[in-house]
Amino acid sequence: xxxxxxxxxxxxxxxxxxxxxxxxxxxxxxxxxxxxxxxxxxxxxxxxxxxxxxxxxxxxxxxxxxxxxxxxxxxxxxxxxxxxxxxxxxxxxxxxxxxxxxxxxxxxxxxxxxxxxxxxxxxxxxxxxxxxxxxxxxxxxxxxxxxxxxxxxxxxxxxxxxxxxxxxxxxxxxxxxxxxxxxxxxxxxxxxxxxxxxxxxxxxxxxxxxxxxxxxxxxxxxxxxxxxxxxxxxxxxxxxxxxxxxxxxxxxxxxxxxxxxxxxxxxxxxxxxxxxxxxxxxxxxxxxxxxxxxxxxxxxxxxxxxxxxxxxxxxxxxxxxxxxxxxxxxxxxxxxxxxxxxxxxxxxxxxxxxxxxxxxxxxxxxxxxxxxxxxxxxxxxxxxxxxxxxxxxxxxxxxxxxxxxxxxxxxxxxxxxxxxxxxxxxx
Amino acid sequence: xxxxxxxxxxxxxxxxxxxxxxxxxxxxxxxxxxxxxxxxxxxxxxxxxxxxxxxxxxxxxxxxxxxxxxxxxxxxxxxxxxxxxxxxxxxxxxxxxxxxxxxxxxxxxxxxxxxxxxxxxxxxxxxxxxxxxxxxxxxxxxxxxxxxxxxxxxxxxxxxxxxxxxxxxxxxxxxxxxxxxxxxxxxxxxxxxxxxxxxxxxxxxxxxxxxxxxxxxxxxxxxxxxxxxxxxxxxxxxxxxxxxxxxxxxxxxxxxxxxxxxxxxxxxxxxxxxxxxxxxxxxxxxxxxxxxxxxxxxxxxxxxxxxxxxxxxxxxxxxxxxxxxxxxxxxxxxxxxxxxxxxx
Numbered sequence: 001x002x003x004x005x006x007x008x009x010x011x012x013x014x015x016x017x018x019x020x021x022x023x024x025x026x027x028x029x030x031x032x033x034x035x036x037x038x039x040x041x042x043x044x045x046x047x048x049x050x051x052x053x054x055x056x057x058x059x060x061x062x063x064x065x066x067x068x069x070x071x072x073x074x075x076x077x078x079x080x081x082x083x084x085x086x087x088x089x090x091x092x093x094x095x096x097x098x099x100x101x102x103x104x105x106x107x108x109x110x111x112x113x114x115x116x117x118x119x120x121x122x123x124x125x126x127x128x129x130x131x132x133x134x135x136x137x138x139x140x141x142x143x144x145x146x147x148x149x150x151x152x153x154x155x156x157x158x159x160x161x162x163x164x165x166x167x168x169x170x171x172x173x174x175x176x177x178x179x180x181x182x183x184x185x186x187x188x189x190x191x192x193x194x195x196x197x198x199x200x201x202x203x204x205x206x207x208x209x210x211x212x213x214x215x216x217x218x219x220x221x222x223x224x225x226x227x228x229x230x231x232x233x234x235x236x237x238x239x240x241x242x243x244x245x246x247x248x249x250x251x252x253x254x255x256x257x258x259x260x261x262x263x264x265x266x267x268x269x270x271x272x273x274x275x276x277x278x279x280x281x282x283x284x285x286x287x288x289x290x291x292x293x294x295x296x297x298x299x300x301x302x303x304x305x306x307x308x309x310x311x312x313x314x315x316x317x318x319x320x321x322x323x324x325x326x327x328x329x330x331x332x333x334x335x336x337x338x339x340x341x342x343x344x345x346x347x348x349x350x351x352x353x354x355x356x357x358x359x360x361x362x363x364x365x366x367x368x369x370x371x372x373x374x375x376x377x378x379x380x381x382x383x384x385x386x387x388x389x390x391x392x393x394x395x396x397x398x399x400x401x402x403x404x405x406x407x408x409x410x411x412x413x414x415x416x417x418x419x420x421x422x423x424x425x426x427x
Numbered sequence: 428x429x430x431x432x433x434x435x436x437x438x439x440x441x442x443x444x445x446x447x448x449x450x451x452x453x454x455x456x457x458x459x460x461x462x463x464x465x466x467x468x469x470x471x472x473x474x475x476x477x478x479x480x481x482x483x484x485x486x487x488x489x490x491x492x493x494x495x496x497x498x499x500x501x502x503x504x505x506x507x508x509x510x511x512x513x514x515x516x517x518x519x520x521x522x523x524x525x526x527x528x529x530x531x532x533x534x535x536x537x538x539x540x541x542x543x544x545x546x547x548x549x550x551x552x553x554x555x556x557x558x559x560x561x562x563x564x565x566x567x568x569x570x571x572x573x574x575x576x577x578x579x580x581x582x583x584x585x586x587x588x589x590x591x592x593x594x595x596x597x598x599x600x601x602x603x604x605x606x607x608x609x610x611x612x613x614x615x616x617x618x619x620x621x622x623x624x625x626x627x628x629x630x631x632x633x634x635x636x637x638x639x640x641x642x643x644x645x646x647x648x649x650x651x652x653x654x655x656x657x658x659x660x661x662x663x664x665x666x667x668x669x670x671x672x673x674x675x676x677x678x679x680x681x682x683x684x685x686x687x688x689x690x691x692x693x694x695x696x697x698x699x700x701x702x703x704x705x706x707x708x709x710x711x712x713x714x715x716x717x718x719x720x721x722x723x724x725x726x727x728x729x730x731x732x733x734x735x736x737x738x739x740x741x742x743x744x745x746x747x748x749x750x751x752x753x754x755x756x757x758x759x760x761x762x763x764x765x766x767x768x769x770x771x
Contacts (some may be wrong), residue, residue: 009462144499418530
């Protein structure tokens with residue numbers, strides 16, 4: 001009995017130790033397989049992107065797999081939260097794993113991933129022809145003059161307004177005009193305007209839009225903050241004044257895209273700036289009471305560039321196939337499917353003059369108007385720290401303004417500048 | 428350890444040979460105990476010790492030491508000593524090659540705010556949960572019809588996963604949600620400074636009071652009924668019975684329950700992360716230390732390792748204070764139980 005117990009205990013210890021060593025070494029084996037330069041060969045690949053609720057990516061993968069039986073693509077979908085997508089990619093790329101070959105990145109992650117050496121530069125054998133694409137979108141895939149990611153889908157904010165309430169008043173094309181039209185909202189007893197002002201990435205988007213629409217910039221191309229200009233001060237003051245006057249409701253401090261859209265859909269907002277996906281949402285949502293009462297227009301000012309790019313992992317073993325897959329995803333056929341099935345705006349300049357598309361999706365012309373004026377958010381490898389700096393300080397100022405206190409605009413801007421400096425610059 | 432494994436009340440003085448075999452017996456039992464514990468020790472070493480050690484090693488290093496101006500790529504960092512720790516504790520940041528006090532908006536500047544938020548949540552939620560838990564346990568201790576069903580029903584909030592609870596309360600606390608509509612308020616529960624903190628406290632108390640109630644109930648059921656009978660015969664009122672008999676006899680179980688809850692509350696992450704995303708007030712009123720660690724992980728892993736080591740030390744200190752000063756007997760050792768009983 002004693003001997004049996006001892007043997008059992010020894011066996012369990014051995015099994016657990018072996019299990020532990022195997023678990024630890026298998027991740028190490030993956031790292032060994034993917035050396036820092038990876039392999040340039042062809043073969044099956046894995047494509048990673050955020051959650052796709054429309055089903056378009058599976059359709060595209062099926063088309064590709066039929067044409068390339070020896071280089072099949074496996075689609076892996078991550079969560080629908082941008083932060084979790086970022087962390088998932090970061091964990092795999094940090095371990096130099098070769099299991100992600102090509103992935104979809106938000107436009108603000110290019111500089112960070114490229115600077116950490118995780119992306120295969122699209123030069124030399126992996127050169128991609130970027131001439132058919134919108135120039136502002138191509139720029140979001142560049143870092144330090146080198147193209148690291150290829151355009152996949154683009155996005156920019158547009159203005160939604162209540163046609164029935166505006167009536168014969170012309171649609172505002174600037175911020176000041178929009179604020180003047182708030183008297184119509186007061187008469188109808190609904191809040192006037194909202195964007196996205198909760199403390200998350202959307203706040204950085206709205207901050208960027210406010211500053212650049214007033215003529216300022218957030219950072220220069222070396223990553224140094226440029227917020228001590230009168231234009232930047234005017235930009236942030238626009239937001240704080242609107243909160244103080246009540247033109248932006250206090251509840252907007254809790255609004256992300258979905259909450260602002262819900263307020264507009266239920267008839268409780270005169271103006272809304274949001275992404276074009278909202279167009280089909282307003283028309284089809286059950287709770288929407290404004291299905292035939294809303295119109296869209298270009299963003300009143302300079303909107304921010306959103307969207308996604310496609311990048312090849314530096315540790316992939318089948319980079320040649322990955323490049324061909326990217327070219328397939330950017331082809332006319334794939335881009336048409338993107339917009340028809342998933343409302344993802346195309347990145348080819350020709351799509352915006354294609355009559356068949358613009359007739360089917362009239363918001364494309366509005367989106368192009370916004371895109372032509374759009375300004376990207378700060379491009380820097382320290383982007384997570386920069387967006388934290390902007391979010392935290394801007395949210396404090398807007399909260400103070402909404403509560404009737406002094407938002408201290410200059411203090412906020414210099415805090416943001418100091419925090420951006422502390423995060424580092426690429427200079 | 429050996430003395431508690433082998434209890435040998437020897438009525439006769441053992442002979443020399445008897446004493447030697449008792450010694451060999453003790454050693455054999457110790458060896459068998461070690462063999463049987465070995466699998467657990469290995470599992471703990473892999474799952475607990477290895478990550479902690481790696482995290483501590485990482486906290487003394489820096490991810491990157493700057494950017495190569497030619498290629499724009501990050502350059503490898505190296506050993507930086509206690510720099511990560513001083514960044515957090517003294518709120519220093521490197522800016523343009525100089526060390527400055529961290530500006531508002533960086534994660535480091537929120538360190539002491541999150542320490543305050545974490546301790547606030549811990550103290551208030553543990554106090555409320557102990558009070559409500561005691562009340563519920565006293566009710567459940569009586570025998571009445573449906574007691575079994577009540578005990579099962581009470582456990583439901585504790586059984587729901589925290590993420591689901593957080594989303595549930597997120598919708599209840601929404602600006603046009605149930606709570607505001609029923610009470611006729613317009614409070615921004617997830618954005619105002621103290622409203623957001625109370626939102627977290629309410630949700631956490633709702634979720635964890637059943638846990639405390641059950642632990643206290645277990646302690647209550649160990650108190651024999653005849654002690655109360657004797658007290659009643661001596662003319663003690665209900666309040667006196669509670670203060671003089673229930674509380675002292677409940678103390679061992681109560682202290683252990685409070686210790687567990689305190690350690691859990693100090694590590695609170697999922698409830699504030701999902702309910703308010705750490706926001707409220709100026710934007711970080713409900714950011715606990717764990718939320719700050721996860722935020723820092725996004726940009727600097729080594730700095731986040733330093734912060735999580737600091738959190739570990741804080742929680743360890745609190746547990747140490749509990750065990751030493753309040754006499755929490757978590758190993759069930761008899762020596763300790765006798766010592767605590769003597770103090771009563």
